[in-house]
Amino acid sequence: MVVSATEYASRIGVDVLQAGGNAVDAAIATGFALAVTHPAAGNIGGGGFMVIRFPDGSVTAFDYREKAPLAANPRMFLDEDGEYSSRIHHNSHKAVGVPGTVAGFVKAHESYGTGDWSRLVEPSVRLARDGFAVMPGLARSLQYALARMEPYPASIAAFSKDGEPYQVGEILRQPELASTLERIMLQGHDGFYKGETARLIAAEMQRGGGLITEEDLAIYRARERTPITGSYRGYDVISMPPPSSGGTILVEMLNILEGFDLASMGHNSSAYIHHVTEAMRRAYLDRARFLADPAYADVPVERLTSKDYAAELRRSIEPHRATPSNPLDIELPHESPHTTHYSVVDAAGMAVAVTYTLEAGYGSKIVVPGAGFLLNNEMGDFNPQQGLTDSLGHIGSEPNLARPGQRMLSSMTPTILAKEGELVAVVGSPGGRTIINSVLQVVLNIIDFEMPIQDAVNASRLHHAWLPNTVRVEQGGIDEATKQALQEMGHRMIVRGRQGLTHCIMIDPLTGERIGAADPRDTDAVAVGY
Numbered sequence: 341m342v343v344s345a346t347e348y349a350s351r352i353g354v355d356v357l358q359a360g361g362n363a364v365d366a367a368i369a370t371g372f373a374l375a376v377t378h379p380a381a382g383n384i385g386g387g388g389f390m391v392i393r394f395p396d397g398s399v400t401a402f403d404y405r406e407k408a409p410l411a412a413n414p415r416m417f418l419d420e421d422g423e424y425s426s427r428i429h430h431n432s433h434k435a436v437g438v439p440g441t442v443a444g445f446v447k448a449h450e451s452y453g454t455g456d457w458s459r460l461v462e463p464s465v466r467l468a469r470d471g472f473a474v475m476p477g478l479a480r481s482l483q484y485a486l487a488r489m490e491p492y493p494a495s496i497a498a499f500s501k502d503g504e505p506y507q508v509g510e511i512l513r514q515p516e517l518a519s520t521l522e523r524i525m526l527q528g529h530d531g532f533y534k535g536e537t538a539r540l541i542a543a544e545m546q547r548g549g550g551l552i553t554e555e556d557l558a559i560y561r562a563r564e565r566t567p568i569t570g571s572y573r574g575y576d577v578i579s580m581p582p583p584s585s586g587g588t589i590l591v592e593m594l595n596i597l598e599g600f601d602l603a604s605m606g607h608n609s610s611a612y613i614h615h616v617t618e619a620m621r622r623a624y625l626d627r628a629r630f631l632a633d634p635a636y637a638d639v640p641v642e643r644l645t646s647k648d649y650a651a652e653l654r655r656s657i658e659p660h661r662a663t664p665s666n667p668l669d670i671e672l673p674h675e676s677p678h679t680t681h682y683s684v685v686d687a688a689g690m691a692v693a694v695t696y697t698l699e700a701g702y703g704s705k706i707v708v709p710g711a712g713f714l715l716n717n718e719m720g721d722f723n724p725q726q727g728l729t730d731s732l733g734h735i736g737s738e739p740n741l742a743r744p745g746q747r748m749l750s751s752m753t754p755t756i757l758a759k760e761g762e763l764v765a766v767v768g769s770p771g772g773r774t775i776i777n778s779v780l781q782v783v784l785n786i787i788d789f790e791m792p793i794q795d796a797v798n799a800s801r802l803h804h805a806w807l808p809n810t811v812r813v814e815q816g817g818i819d820e821a822t823k824q825a826l827q828e829m830g831h832r833m834i835v836r837g838r839q840g841l842t843h844c845i846m847i848d849p850l851t852g853e854r855i856g857a858a859d860p861r862d863t864d865a866v867a868v869g870y
């Protein structure tokens with residue numbers, strides 16, 4: 341079973357499984373196909389994380405998060421007057437981190453894949469070269485993106501018909517991307533990080549005032565890491581360690597919530613939302629204080645994920661009153677929904693959770709001329725400037741500042757659940773800082789409310805991140821009486837659009853059947869099994 345943001349990508353993953361590949365092989369093939377068919381977030385110019393659970397219950401993870409280039413420094417997002425510039429931080433060539441996806445896929449394949457590398461890339465070479473019919477969601481999102489790609493002619497050329505947006509059903513061909521994928525197919529890691537592709541990236545950086553050089557690309561390495569493991573009401577929770585904050589904060593919240601009887605409160609009742617919000621508030625404060633690339637900061641993961649620490653935090657939660665957040669009543673920047681998550685389970689029970697990203701939708705909007713792929717704007721996930729915590733909600737804490745070679749802090753939370761040695765589910769989501777909360781709520785829906793996986797995915801979600809001190813609920817998610825009860829407890833309620841796109845798989849405990857659940861918030865997403 342493969343569940344991803346496009347049917348093309350899910351089918352390519354399943355083709356690999358049917359041809360005898362394992363879940364890691366399928367995840368890699370799916371990832372390349374998303375780089376072709378889901379350009380908003382699928383990528384070879386970004387980075388991400390892969391969490392794996394093997395049929396024997398052992399686990400591992402791959403970190404192919406982007407890195408700051410060697411010329412980076414914590415003051416690099418300031419303009420010539422020494423003022424913080426959101427444009428430099430998020431919308432410029434300096435916003436581009438050294439991409440990691442291709443290195444991660446190659447390393448995962450070398451470690452745990454089977455058979456020939458080229459068969460995982462070849463379907464995507466073909467898809468890019470021959471083209472595919474544009475889906476409704478892609479047509480809508482390309483229309484939005486084109487307006488923002490105006491400064492970059494290579495981007496307009498790649499994603500429009502001479503400036504005109506593609507309509508549903510028209511064929512999108514990406515010949516330059518096909519050639520880049522072909523180099524990756526033939527040369528593996530070096531097909532991206534050396535030679536023609538590296539030269540084209542470095543040339544575009546130089547042209548636009550970016551920092552990435554051929555040396556930055558040549559020294560990039562993906563890392564295999566030990567996942568975060570926690571437990572929740574007898575289930576094992578396996579998720580991504582730093583440089584993602586995801587697994588640590590997820591386990592911290594679950595540990596806090598384990599001490600409350602959420603099921604008896606009722607799903608999305610005022611009591612439930614209050615307790616979940618208070619757990620989120622405490623964990624996200626820790627995220628802002630402590631989480632960063634562990635090579636550059638001493639992250640107290642063991643304490644943050646311990647049951648004792650959770651008990652301490654739980655004692656500070658009052659049953660009917662919201663705790664104030666920091667007195668700075670500030671709005672954090674918009675959370676980009678344009679990461680993507682996909683889930684794979686093979687016939688032997690190997691499970692793979694992948695979340696990868698360009699950061700914003702279509703990343704930096706910069707297509708590398710001659711190479712046909714989009715570059716990320718992941719440097720935006722570094723804190724903007726030391727000490728800068730202002731009315732726009734920037735966090736200025738020390739650990740997550742841009743330093744040469746540092747990986748920027750992520751919220752991506754690819755997660756696997758197991759119980760008594762058996763695989764239960766694969767879960768994940770896009771959505772910036774909302775990711776961890778979306779994953780949390782799918783997990784609670786599965787475990788506390790025993791929902792079938794599609795209901796667990798569909799159910800309305802909420803978000804609180806310490807700051808801003810607001811509970812954001814999806815449109816139609818709660819009724820007026822619940823909202824009023826929460827306001828009376830002191831919560832500031834905000835209604836928002838959709839939160840997260842959780843493409844999940846659950847295993848039927850009786851039959852072993854893999855049940856795929858594409859998130860209906862994502863119109864192009866499809867679960868494919870065989």
Ligand code: GLY
Nearest residue numbers: 699750751752772
């Ligand atoms: N850029 C989204 C994340 O890594 O959390």
